[in-house]
Amino acid sequence: MKKLLSIVAASACLCIGFAHAQDKAPTAQQSKMATCNKDAGDMKGDERKAFMKTCLSAKPVTQQDKMKSCNADPKAKALKGDERKAFMKECLSSKPAA
Structure with missing residues (x-):
């Protein structure tokens, strides 16, 4: 009876631990x-x-990095007012090339 009770208790612990592990959010990696x-x-x-190696090793692009890149674009330097605003909005919202 003690063995059976021990086995049931151990099984319950394993099931609870497994269920808890399923609830965790995925890691950054x-x-x-x-x-x-x-x-x-x-x-x-x-x-x-090759794509996966590059993708997984790429450091995340920060908003500040995007801003520097968009401001350095020759097109951004030539634009003024609403045109520049529209260009910057598009540039900052676009996905960076990996």
């Missing part, structure tokens, strides 16, 4: 892997491997 996998799409073989 897991989220990055999911995003890179989605972006890789239908790539296969060496092309996919």
